[in-house]
Amino acid sequence: MNSVLYPIAALTAWVACLYKARDLRRQRNTPLAAVVAAFVCLGGIFFFASPQVWSGFDRLTHYPNLAMLVSQGLVMPFTFCVLAACMLWRYPAERAHRLIRRYGLALTAVVALMAALFLAAPVSAEDPTTFVPDNARNPFINAYLMVYIVTYAVLQIVVVRLTLQLARIGGRPWLRRGLRINAFGNLLALPYCAVRIADVLERWIAISPGRYENVARLAVGIGVLMPPIGWTIPRWGPRLTVVADWARAHRPYWQLYPLWHALTEAVPYVVLDTEGPGWRRGRRPGRVALRAGYRLTRRYVEIRDSRLELRPFLDPDIAARAESAGRQAGLGPEQLAAVVEAAQLAAVLRARSLGIELPRSERDPSSAERPDTDPGGADAAAEIAWLTRVAAALTGSPVVASVLADTDPRSDAHPAPQPAAG
Amino acid sequence: MSRSLRRACARLIRDLELPTPFDLTRFCHDLGVRRGRPLTLMEVDLPTALPCGMVAALDDRDIIFITAGLTGPHRDVVGLHEIGHLIAGHLADPLADPDAGRFVFKHLDPRLVRSINGRSNYSTPEEQQAEMIATMLFARIARFTAETQWSIAGGAGGVVDRISRSLGDGSSPGGP
Numbered sequence: 001m002n003s004v005l006y007p008i009a010a011l012t013a014w015v016a017c018l019y020k021a022r023d024l025r026r027q028r029n030t031p032l033a034a035v036v037a038a039f040v041c042l043g044g045i046f047f048f049a050s051p052q053v054w055s056g057f058d059r060l061t062h063y064p065n066l067a068m069l070v071s072q073g074l075v076m077p078f079t080f081c082v083l084a085a086c087m088l089w090r091y092p093a094e095r096a097h098r099l100i101r102r103y104g105l106a107l108t109a110v111v112a113l114m115a116a117l118f119l120a121a122p123v124s125a126e127d128p129t130t131f132v133p134d135n136a137r138n139p140f141i142n143a144y145l146m147v148y149i150v151t152y153a154v155l156q157i158v159v160v161r162l163t164l165q166l167a168r169i170g171g172r173p174w175l176r177r178g179l180r181i182n183a184f185g186n187l188l189a190l191p192y193c194a195v196r197i198a199d200v201l202e203r204w205i206a207i208s209p210g211r212y213e214n215v216a217r218l219a220v221g222i223g224v225l226m227p228p229i230g231w232t233i234p235r236w237g238p239r240l241t242v243v244a245d246w247a248r249a250h251r252p253y254w255q256l257y258p259l260w261h262a263l264t265e266a267v268p269y270v271v272l273d274t275e276g277p278g279w280r281r282g283r284r285p286g287r288v289a290l291r292a293g294y295r296l297t298r299r300y301v302e303i304r305d306s307r308l309e310l311r312p313f314l315d316p317d318i319a320a321r322a323e324s325a326g327r328q329a330g331l332g333p334e335q336l337a338a339v340v341e342a343a344q345l346a347a348v349l350r351a352r353s354l355g356i357e358l359p360r361s362e363r364d365p366s367s368a369e370r371p372d373t374d375p376g377g378a379d380a381a382a383e384i385a386w387l388t389r390v391a392a393a394l395t396g397s398p399v400v401a402s403v404l405a406d407t408d409p410r411s412d413a414h415p416a417p418q419p420a421a422g
Numbered sequence: 423m424s425r426s427l428r429r430a431c432a433r434l435i436r437d438l439e440l441p442t443p444f445d446l447t448r449f450c451h452d453l454g455v456r457r458g459r460p461l462t463l464m465e466v467d468l469p470t471a472l473p474c475g476m477v478a479a480l481d482d483r484d485i486i487f488i489t490a491g492l493t494g495p496h497r498d499v500v501g502l503h504e505i506g507h508l509i510a511g512h513l514a515d516p517l518a519d520p521d522a523g524r525f526v527f528k529h530l531d532p533r534l535v536r537s538i539n540g541r542s543n544y545s546t547p548e549e550q551q552a553e554m555i556a557t558m559l560f561a562r563i564a565r566f567t568a569e570t571q572w573s574i575a576g577g578a579g580g581v582v583d584r585i586s587r588s589l590g591d592g593s594s595p596g597g598p
Contacts, residue, residue, distance in 0.1 A: 032588040234589040269543035376493035380564035
């Protein structure tokens with residue numbers, strides 16, 4: 001498992017490193033530099049832990065299992081860099097620098113101690129996959145592991161606390177998500193630590209932690225993918241939201257089309273032509289997506305504006321007919337309101353297309369009562385939902401169709417407004 | 423409509439801070455404070471022959487008229503259009519639209535009114551620009567663009583700013 005998982009982990013970390021380093025070129029930013037350095041170390045940890053590299057490195061240095069010391073030794077600068085970045089974000093510069101110095105000294109001491117204990121231990125057989133469980137009984141390796149794991153576990157808890165604090169403080173949603181993903185990755189290190197501690201304790205008490213070895217590896221395997229995701233997602237996560245917005249915006253955009261088309265044909269001057277010819281423009285996902293929100297906004301505004309232009313001509317008689325027909329058809333209140341609206345609009349649009357001059361109902365400006373608010377919603381989403389229902393009623397409702405048929409000015413059976421010019 | 427106009431509009435609104443959740447009256451007030459010229463919003467029952475929104479520039483203040491009876495979001499768009507005129511610095515002859523002039527002068531001293539912009543159609547570049555600004559601002563506040571919303575816990579702006587400068591795209595909070 002290690003021979004597949006660890007090289008992938010190393011590669012992922014270094015790809016994330018390059019991704020973050022690109023931003024570093026653009027701006028000098030110490031915490032960002034720390035994150036980049038952390039990725040260099042993280043990649044190194046798993047690079048040296050990969051069985052192929054482990055064996056190769058040991059052959060090169062003629063020291064069996066030295067790769068383990070390098071790999072586990074790199075865990076300290078890795079965690080140090082993450083901590084440094086978090087502290088620079090979390091605290092004012094002076095306090096952050098003081099804490100960073102303190103952690104730096106402590107972790108240097110830990111690495112030195114680890115190296116001393118490892119080198120003091122008798123040289124063991126080369127073992128790139130199960131070295132820890134197999135050698136935990138050796139007193140030097142045992143002490144080495146104890147120092148390493150306890151430091152590691154404590155650091156994880158410190159990092160989890162810090163990142164969760166930062167996530168709570170807020171900012172962009174993707175920033176918070178990124179920090180929480182990191183915290184989750186650090187938490188996953190704890191089962192790994194538990195198994196390793198059990199390895200160490202096995203020297204004194206009779207437990208057989210070997211069977212939990214897979215738990216340790218699985219936790220590490222999932223955990224290691226979290227930093228590359230967590231530290232980069234604030235940068236690319238917003239694009240996911242934008243794509244989701246794009247998808248969300250497109251459905252109503254086309255559902256509103258029949259209503260928009262009918263209204264703007266009657267009132268063409270409300271259309272703001274911003275698109276021009278050529279639908280291929282803006283192929284970058286971000287731009288297309290923003291354009292989708294922009295276009296839905298335009299569609300919404302143009303429907304509302306043209307409806308406002310038609311407002312003085314809406315016929316209350318049509319509304320009453322549609323309402324009673326809708327009630328007979330057993331429509332619910334939401335559908336009924338949409339059908340009434342659609343029938344009124346359809347009647348005005350038909351009159352316009354037939355060239356019939358409708359009477360303009362002007363409110364008495366001296367009247368004290370406020371005009372009724374147009375039917376619709378209180379926020380953008382509710383407005384879109386309402387207009388979508390109206391659009392559906394306009395094209396598909398049999399009630400609207402029957403009211404229109406009953407009031408058709410071209411049919412002799414029904415007394416209708418007379419065409420203005422004969 | 424040209425790409426350069428779109429860019430110019432985006433530049434004009436880039437640094438504009440919008441209240442979250444959006445509130446037109448509050449935004450007018452904030453903008454008035456920022457511009458050093460009080461900006462008031464008046465909802466009046468405008469005659470149907472007039473544009474549904476107008477902005478009158480007086481010597482020491484600006485007044486936005488919006489016709490009554492619009493739904494909330496529609497009212498926001500109409501208001502943002504007039505705000506677009508103000509941001510873009512459009513100055514229209516008060517007598518360009520006699521109907522609008524008559525209405526405004528009925529309410530205000532004609533000697534004080536320097537300019538009236540009304541929202542009716544997009545035949546002039548000024549109207550196009552104002553409507554473009556309104557649409558861009560509305561697309562920013564409307565629900566289907568969730569990521570542009572900011573929530574910064576009180577007093578912690580420094581921390582958030584530091585993190586987003588390191589991990590985000592380097593822009594400061596408040597940007598689109």
